[in-house]
Amino acid sequence: MNTSAVTPVERGLTPRSTGTYPVLELRDASKSFGHVVALNQVNLSVHAGEVLAVVGDNGAGKSTLVKVISGVHRPDMGELLVHGSRISPGHPTEARAQGISTVFQDLALVETLDVAANMFLGRQISRWGVFANRRRMIAEAEKTLRTYQGNVPSVRVAVGELSGGQRQSVAIARAIRENNPIVLMDEPTAALGVQETARVGSIINSLRAEGKAVVIVSHDLGFVFEHCDRIQVMRLGRSSATRDVRDTTREGVIGLITGAVPGDDTRDHRPRSGS
Amino acid sequence: MRGTGGALVSIPAAEGHRSAPSRRRRMTQWAFGSAELVVALVIILFVLVGATQSAQFFDGLTWINILRNTVFVAIAGCFTTIVLVNGGLDLSIGSVFMAGAVGGAAVADAGYGNLLAFLAGIGIGAAVGLLNGLLINYAQMPAIIVTLGTLFAVRALAVTLTQGQPIGPLPNDFAAIGQSDFLGLPLLVYYALIIVVVAYLLLHRTMFGWNVRAIGGNRVAARSMGIRVNRVATSVYVLSGVSAALAGVLMASRLGAGDPTLGNGFELQVIAAAIIGGTSIYGAIGTVPGTVLGALLLSVLTTGLILLKVDPGLQNFAVGVVIIVAAGMDRARKARMFRTSTNVARERQGKKASDKDANR
Numbered sequence: 001m002n003t004s005a006v007t008p009v010e011r012g013l014t015p016r017s018t019g020t021y022p023v024l025e026l027r028d029a030s031k032s033f034g035h036v037v038a039l040n041q042v043n044l045s046v047h048a049g050e051v052l053a054v055v056g057d058n059g060a061g062k063s064t065l066v067k068v069i070s071g072v073h074r075p076d077m078g079e080l081l082v083h084g085s086r087i088s089p090g091h092p093t094e095a096r097a098q099g100i101s102t103v104f105q106d107l108a109l110v111e112t113l114d115v116a117a118n119m120f121l122g123r124q125i126s127r128w129g130v131f132a133n134r135r136r137m138i139a140e141a142e143k144t145l146r147t148y149q150g151n152v153p154s155v156r157v158a159v160g161e162l163s164g165g166q167r168q169s170v171a172i173a174r175a176i177r178e179n180n181p182i183v184l185m186d187e188p189t190a191a192l193g194v195q196e197t198a199r200v201g202s203i204i205n206s207l208r209a210e211g212k213a214v215v216i217v218s219h220d221l222g223f224v225f226e227h228c229d230r231i232q233v234m235r236l237g238r239s240s241a242t243r244d245v246r247d248t249t250r251e252g253v254i255g256l257i258t259g260a261v262p263g264d265d266t267r268d269h270r271p272r273s274g275s
Numbered sequence: 276m277r278g279t280g281g282a283l284v285s286i287p288a289a290e291g292h293r294s295a296p297s298r299r300r301r302m303t304q305w306a307f308g309s310a311e312l313v314v315a316l317v318i319i320l321f322v323l324v325g326a327t328q329s330a331q332f333f334d335g336l337t338w339i340n341i342l343r344n345t346v347f348v349a350i351a352g353c354f355t356t357i358v359l360v361n362g363g364l365d366l367s368i369g370s371v372f373m374a375g376a377v378g379g380a381a382v383a384d385a386g387y388g389n390l391l392a393f394l395a396g397i398g399i400g401a402a403v404g405l406l407n408g409l410l411i412n413y414a415q416m417p418a419i420i421v422t423l424g425t426l427f428a429v430r431a432l433a434v435t436l437t438q439g440q441p442i443g444p445l446p447n448d449f450a451a452i453g454q455s456d457f458l459g460l461p462l463l464v465y466y467a468l469i470i471v472v473v474a475y476l477l478l479h480r481t482m483f484g485w486n487v488r489a490i491g492g493n494r495v496a497a498r499s500m501g502i503r504v505n506r507v508a509t510s511v512y513v514l515s516g517v518s519a520a521l522a523g524v525l526m527a528s529r530l531g532a533g534d535p536t537l538g539n540g541f542e543l544q545v546i547a548a549a550i551i552g553g554t555s556i557y558g559a560i561g562t563v564p565g566t567v568l569g570a571l572l573l574s575v576l577t578t579g580l581i582l583l584k585v586d587p588g589l590q591n592f593a594v595g596v597v598i599i600v601a602a603g604m605d606r607a608r609k610a611r612m613f614r615t616s617t618n619v620a621r622e623r624q625g626k627k628a629s630d631k632d633a634n635r
Binding site: 072108117130 | 476480481482483484485486488489491492493495496497498499500501502503559560
């Protein structure tokens with residue numbers, strides 16, 4: 001039904017040609033789960049051809065941030081802007097249609113289904129509107145994995161039979177295949193070997209070269225300093241500081257993460273009461 | 276994916292240079308990995324052995340009887356398979372089957388005609404299925420509890436409304452639907468065939484079917500990737516209710532009466548047929564043909580044991596054994612199919628051992 005639904009791509013964006021507004025912007029987003037304030041008035045912006053890293057300690061709100069942007073959670077407050085216009089995805093499909101592709105931390109793969117079915121999870125190619133066009137999905141999945149050197153033996157193999165690195169390849173290839181202007185990756189290198197991490201790094205570099213806006217959530221500061229342009233530090237549900245990688249050091253970022261170095265956000269850090 | 280049991284071995288994983296399994300080995304793995312084939316072989320074997328004891332095993336009438344008994348379990352079973360593959364469970368179908376029979380019979384008995392009788396029965400099934408689906412998916416209650424509740428409640432309601440008395444005898448033109456033959460076979464068999472094909476296409480060929488399977492395999496991933504999980508998982512219960520009620524209306528037509536004592540334990544037979552046919556109660560795995568063969572095996576077994584003059588009390592013993600064996604095979608298949616950590620470790624050890632052998 002929707003292979004070609006993924007073309008907010010050519011909205012006249014070329015690398016670094018961004019005008020005044022960022023491709024993706026989050027303004028004052030808050031999200032609570034019961035009494036836990038996961039996000040507290042968080043701002044974030046990414047331009048085309050830029051790779052933004054989001055770092056922070058466990059429980060800093062990184063994954064919630066990803067889920068708010070990818071449409072899994074709707075923020076309680078605040079707004080999300082893509083190309084300067086406000087969107088309100090209540091569902092991952094809507095976020096995707098607005099140009100946001102996501103690689104989830106848990107990869108969002110179904111172990112019992114084969115690679116081809118996983119590549120088209122939630123966006124199958126149809127025949128006559130109702131039937132699944134397996135032949136085309138298998139062919140497309142093969143093509144995609146060949147392009148991104150997925151290192152996967154066959155698209156007919158169940159994901160449950162693949163190694164961690166191979167699964168990661170499938171999840172990343174799936175997100176990139178959508179060719180959206182905004183790519184979110186939540187811990188893309190967790191549980192990967194050296195070689196596989198390097199491949200993810202080169203994929204990120206090529207996304208930047210294609211003029212995509214990329215957001216990477218990662219614990220791996222070495223990786224972040226090597227592949228990202230800006231670093232946004234999350235702390236206790238707030239974005240405490242944003243630094244250009246050229247203007248900061250690893251120690252500086254660690255200080256911001258742990259709170260040893262005060263961030264730019266000097267507002268009261270206690271979660272607001274009520275609700 | 277079923278039948279790719281050998282694929283574990285054929286992955287050129289990080290270690291590389293692992294030789295492809297021999298053709299013969301792959302064939303045997305496929306044979307034991309495929310529940311449908313195993314069930315079909317068991318049926319054939321049972322019939323062949325039975326035929327040495329009783330000539331009736333090759334009697335056409337016996338087989339018409341077997342098929343007629345298979346029909347109801349097969350109709351409901353196909354959609355129970357879809358529920359199970361979706362990671363759900365529907366125990367209410369025994370009562371829904373009866374409610375469909377009684378509801379359809381009441382409408383036919385009142386003279387509203389066959390079409391309305393079927394629509395009434397199906398409507399009851401859809402309503403109960405919708406209630407199940409909403410409670411399970413939106414109120415997030417456990418499927419086993421919700422459908423156990425509706426199993427009791429629906430039966431109690433139907434028994435009270437009918438005061439426990441069967442509705443009938445029903446008009447001849449309504450009874451003809453379930454009692455007539457065509458080309459030597461009961462019409463019921465043709466209906467079942469159509470419904471089975473519909474269920475097959477739905478589960479194995481449509482996008483809906485793939486979404487059902489994805490939800491059964493990993494509900495969180497399915498939601499993250501934008502599948503309307505609650506909507507799909509609710510509709511699956513509606514389909515299950517409709518199919519069970521439709522089977523019930525057909526049963527009322529066949530019997531010429533709507534009996535509120537029908538369908539006691541029907542849900543267990545249906546689930547048994549699905550399990551025997553290779554459907555996993557943990558979701559994601561299962562096929563419509565497997566369930567149809569499972570239903571056929573149950574029917575062949577009960578009829579066959581009567582022909583063999585086995586004590587009727589032992590019939591259910593045989594059914595119980597078959598279910599447990601089927602569940603054991605499901606477990607074994609899964610262990611082989613997926614790369615669990617123990618599997619990988621075992622595989623590595625096996626490989627090292629064979630390397631040593633090769634070096635000698």
